[in-house]
Amino acid sequence: MRIVIAGGHGQIALRLERLLSAGGHEVAGIIRSAGQSDDLREAGAEPVVLDLESAAVDEVADVLRGADAAVFAAGAGPGSGVPRKDTVDRGAAVLFADAAERAGVRRFVVVSSMGADARHEGEGQFDVYLRAKGAADDDVRARSGLDWTILRPGSLTNDAGTGLVDLQASTGRGLVARDDVAAVLAELLDTPATAGLTLELIGGAVPVMVAVRDVAGN
Secondary structure, eight states: OEEEEESTTSHHHHHHHHHHHHTTOEEEEEESOGGGHHHHHHTTOEEEEOOTTTOOHHHHHHHHTTOSEEEEOOOOOTTSOHHHIIIIIIIIHHHHHHHHHHHTOOEEEEEOOTTOOTTOOOOSHHHHHHHHHHHHHHHHHTOTTOEEEEEEEOEEEOSOOOSEEEEESOOOSOEEEHHHHHHHHHHHHTOGGGTTEEEEEEEOSEEHHHHHHHHHTO
16 A cells, blocks of 8 residues: 555554564655655654645645555644644644545545544643644544544653554553554554544553554454
8 A cells, every 4th residue: 555644753653664664564654844755764754844824725636646545643743832732732733634635545544542523621721732633533534535543642652662552432541662653553554444533542451453453443
């Protein structure tokens, strides 16, 4: 498969690029800075320099055209201000979904966040982030032109992945290694029967492949 990842230099995205490339897939990662290109090449991905905060939908669709799947893994990041929670965590996700539909890419996987909710209350930066992610998720779930899956990981760690997870519609809060998030994303891309599901993910006791199969009903 050819897979295009928005936010290609993110910590989860780089891990996913390595996994997909090692699995024989063709991977492209959208990045804002050309200075990040070498990191993507080392991960086995083709870097595509494009700013999703300012790009037109046709520009993004050109990158997606011919792909088999798209993954939205972009984020404004913890150091960003409140306005960028809307322009990246919501706006860029909506743009990427628009572009996927225009390019005819149906398989669409979103890296969201546990607790994402457009009606979330609070005025802190994390509250704004959860509202933005929730609004983006709502937009994607309303699209009949996409075979979408939304993954909502718990609190992320840089611990080595165990390959053992808890993946369900509702897991309760918990920690999960970025390695394991990437492994679940790779498995979701290979499991089209997970389309239409919003899933929470934390560390657990079930092997990744089995956990994905279970939620897919296989």
